[in-house]
Amino acid sequence: MDIASYFGNLFERYSIYYNTSKDVVILNENVDIMAEFKDVHGRTFLSSKDVIDSYEINEICYVKRAKKVDILSLSNYTDFLKKAVDVYVQPKRGHMCTYITGVLVTENHLEDDLISSIKKFKYSKSFFFSLHGWCEIRLLVINPKKEQIITNKPGKKVIKFYNFR
Amino acid sequence: MNSLVLLIVGVALFFIAYVTYGGFLAKSWGIDPTKKTPANTLRDDVDYCPTNPSVLLGHHFSSIAGAGPITGPILAAAFGWIPVYLWIVIGSIFFGGVHDWGSLFASVRHGGKSIGEIIRENLGQKAKMLFNVYAWLALVLVVSAFTDICAGTFAFDPAKGDLTGARAGTASVLFIVLSMAFGYFVYRKGAKLGISSAIGVALLFFCIFLGYSFPVLKLSKLAWDIILIIYIFAASTLPVWLLLQPRDYLCSYLLYAMLIGGVIGIFIVRPEIVIAGSNGFTIGEGAKAQYLFPMLFVTVACGAISGFHSLVGSGTTSKQIANEKDSKLIGYGGMLIEGVVAILALISVAAFKGATGTPAGIFASGISTLMNSFGIPIEIGKVFVILAFSAFALTSLDTATRIGRYVFQEFFDKSDGTAAKSAASNMYVATAVTVGASCLLLLYGYAKIWPIFGAANQLLAGLSLLALTVWFANKGQNYKMTMIPMIFMFAVTLSALVILIRNFFSAGNILLGCMAIVLFALAIVLIYTATNVMKNNKVKNLGA
Numbered sequence: 001m002d003i004a005s006y007f008g009n010l011f012e013r014y015s016i017y018y019n020t021s022k023d024v025v026i027l028n029e030n031v032d033i034m035a036e037f038k039d040v041h042g043r044t045f046l047s048s049k050d051v052i053d054s055y056e057i058n059e060i061c062y063v064k065r066a067k068k069v070d071i072l073s074l075s076n077y078t079d080f081l082k083k084a085v086d087v088y089v090q091p092k093r094g095h096m097c098t099y100i101t102g103v104l105v106t107e108n109h110l111e112d113d114l115i116s117s118i119k120k121f122k123y124s125k126s127f128f129f130s131l132h133g134w135c136e137i138r139l140l141v142i143n144p145k146k147e148q149i150i151t152n153k154p155g156k157k158v159i160k161f162y163n164f165r
Numbered sequence: 166m167n168s169l170v171l172l173i174v175g176v177a178l179f180f181i182a183y184v185t186y187g188g189f190l191a192k193s194w195g196i197d198p199t200k201k202t203p204a205n206t207l208r209d210d211v212d213y214c215p216t217n218p219s220v221l222l223g224h225h226f227s228s229i230a231g232a233g234p235i236t237g238p239i240l241a242a243a244f245g246w247i248p249v250y251l252w253i254v255i256g257s258i259f260f261g262g263v264h265d266w267g268s269l270f271a272s273v274r275h276g277g278k279s280i281g282e283i284i285r286e287n288l289g290q291k292a293k294m295l296f297n298v299y300a301w302l303a304l305v306l307v308v309s310a311f312t313d314i315c316a317g318t319f320a321f322d323p324a325k326g327d328l329t330g331a332r333a334g335t336a337s338v339l340f341i342v343l344s345m346a347f348g349y350f351v352y353r354k355g356a357k358l359g360i361s362s363a364i365g366v367a368l369l370f371f372c373i374f375l376g377y378s379f380p381v382l383k384l385s386k387l388a389w390d391i392i393l394i395i396y397i398f399a400a401s402t403l404p405v406w407l408l409l410q411p412r413d414y415l416c417s418y419l420l421y422a423m424l425i426g427g428v429i430g431i432f433i434v435r436p437e438i439v440i441a442g443s444n445g446f447t448i449g450e451g452a453k454a455q456y457l458f459p460m461l462f463v464t465v466a467c468g469a470i471s472g473f474h475s476l477v478g479s480g481t482t483s484k485q486i487a488n489e490k491d492s493k494l495i496g497y498g499g500m501l502i503e504g505v506v507a508i509l510a511l512i513s514v515a516a517f518k519g520a521t522g523t524p525a526g527i528f529a530s531g532i533s534t535l536m537n538s539f540g541i542p543i544e545i546g547k548v549f550v551i552l553a554f555s556a557f558a559l560t561s562l563d564t565a566t567r568i569g570r571y572v573f574q575e576f577f578d579k580s581d582g583t584a585a586k587s588a589a590s591n592m593y594v595a596t597a598v599t600v601g602a603s604c605l606l607l608l609y610g611y612a613k614i615w616p617i618f619g620a621a622n623q624l625l626a627g628l629s630l631l632a633l634t635v636w637f638a639n640k641g642q643n644y645k646m647t648m649i650p651m652i653f654m655f656a657v658t659l660s661a662l663v664i665l666i667r668n669f670f671s672a673g674n675i676l677l678g679c680m681a682i683v684l685f686a687l688a689i690v691l692i693y694t695a696t697n698v699m700k701n702n703k704v705k706n707l708g709a
Binding site: 050053054094133134157 | 406
């Protein structure tokens with residue numbers, strides 16, 4: 001699959017469930033697709049406004065096209081994702097978790113040491129002993145040409161969403 | 166009479182009613198499978214989400230099932246097994262089932278709004294405030310009654326030396342720790358649900374084994390009261406994913422295992438009913454006198470009809486109904502299944518001579534004897550059943566505390582409905598006040614609290630049936646099937662409150678007596694308001 005078709009498909013898929021925007025600059029980083037999702041679960045009593053308890057799960061996805069992905073560019077991108085955690089995650093009562101999903105799409109060959117770095121990447125943060133929730137970074141590097149998806153451990157949970165249908 | 170006959174006849178009657186009376190209600194109400202439900206038209210995959218009916222039945226059933234269907238029939242067995250059995254069967258079919266399904270259906274037809282909101286829309290903001298006061302008092306009663314029952318069940322009496330309570334108490338504490346660990350690993354660490362469930366259920370049974378082998382928590386009732394109060398305070402303020410959700414999830418396996426074990430046991434043992442069929446219209450004397458009418462009908466609440474089903478259950482279930490025809494299985498079917506649990510509870514007390522102790526202890530004793538028929542040691546069975554019972558009671562406790570806290574906070578809302586920032590509306594203060602009020606009532610014990618809780622709960626059912634009757638009448642549909650139960654429930658609950666007021670004051674229980682007076686007055690005002698609204702609507706309709 002060529003990269004343009006993959007981006008088109010991915011944007012359509014995001015549009016069903018996420019609030020999406022294209023070509024945005026976030027924290028001085030150019031991002032091709034940004035998608036946000038908020039899921040609120042709760043129980044109500046008399047009316048839908050009378051919430052007894054609730055919790056929210058958020059996901060923010062940043063998809064970026066990269067000409068070449070190497071250890072350095074990957075490190076820069078993960079630094080950007082960590083910064084996004086500090087700026088955009090809002091821990092509070094009722095916040096359960098926020099996933100920051102960073103997706104790099106490239107047509108270049110992915111070296112073995114890079115693949116190993118992606119797989120080993122791990123970042124999560126608890127807020128107030130998890131009572132105000134936590135956040136986690138999912139990292140995916142995708143080569144549509146070779147139909148190859150490399151992810152870190154948390155990223156495996158969403159791998160189906162990024163397949164090459 | 167053989168208990169197997171009672172079970173089979175009950176289940177058969179429920180099945181026949183589901184097909185025939187359920188079919189009649191569906192036709193009368195105009196259940197339309199082609200009509201889009203709010204889950205489809207307002208779908209947002211947050212609150213409104215079409216759900217598989219069998220999955221939704223499980224969710225709805227676990228929401229409405231508490232300790233009620235077990236406690237009520239056991240306490241009411243003092244009247245004899247025949248009236249209790251008849252009320253469970255007739256009540257579930259013609260009262261509770263109609264109430265639950267009607268509330269659910271009305272909510273579906275009102276865009277997923279809960280029955281409370283339908284009442285508010287029709288009766289106004291003032292009525293809603295009165296309703297909130299009423300609900301808060303009822304919830305305080307729930308918290309104190311269930312806390313007392315659990316504490317009494319777990320208590321260890323050195324004089325008797327019976328370790329059952331200490332074993333169940335130890336297992337319950339371990340179960341709470343296990344639930345938190347389950348929640349942490351599944352949600353926080355992303356452990357797979359299938360594997361985690363298998364391990365969780367295995368560990369759950371290991372907790373029972375540990376509690377049985379090492380009953381280290383040999384505590385008095387007072388100590389358990391304090392522990393449980395601290396627990397419900399924490400459970401109602403902690404994030405739901407950490408304790409409540411995993412506990413409720415694991416608890417559902419306990420329910421299934423207990424139900425299956427009890428039913429298999431009855432088929433194998435086929436015990437004869439040994440208690441009296443009827444003990445007459447009056448039992449006890451003076452201030453302790455209990456009359457079959459109305460006390461039977463407020464004592465057996467959740468096993469026949471319960472007002473909280475319409476509040477807690479239909480609040481979320483109606484938003485997930487994929488097709489109107491599913492509402493029959495979930496609303497009506499869910500109540501009939503609860504009727505089966507109530508029959509099991511009745512058999513557990515009626516088939517075994519000399520059953521004494523707390524309702525949980527009696528139920529555990531009966532079910533464990535039945536399960537012993539296929540090799541489960543009685544003492545382990547007892548710990549297992551008490552654990553299951555207490556898990557339900559704790560679920561009801563924490564939900565009631567949360568709702569109570571919310572209702573209390575709402576008293577201090579600004580006139581425009583926005584939340585006020587004051588000490589009284591603070592979450593922890595509101596929880597402390599609700600729990601504190603319940604602690605005061607703990608002094609009276611669950612046996613005295615249960616009838617007044619039952620009356621308050623049944624009155625809520627009457628009010629929900631009133632809302633349904635008004636709705637059907639306004640639509641020009643047949644409303645007899647909700648009006649007859651409504652009149653009966655009002656007659657039962659108001660007369661029960663009058664008797665309770667007399668009994669409480671003559672026994673010197675001033676606090677409970679005053680509470681009963683307030684509940685009675687609030688109910689009268691709400692009924693008066695509703696009647697006026699109905700009259701005004703009629704005049705308006707005639708004018709138009």
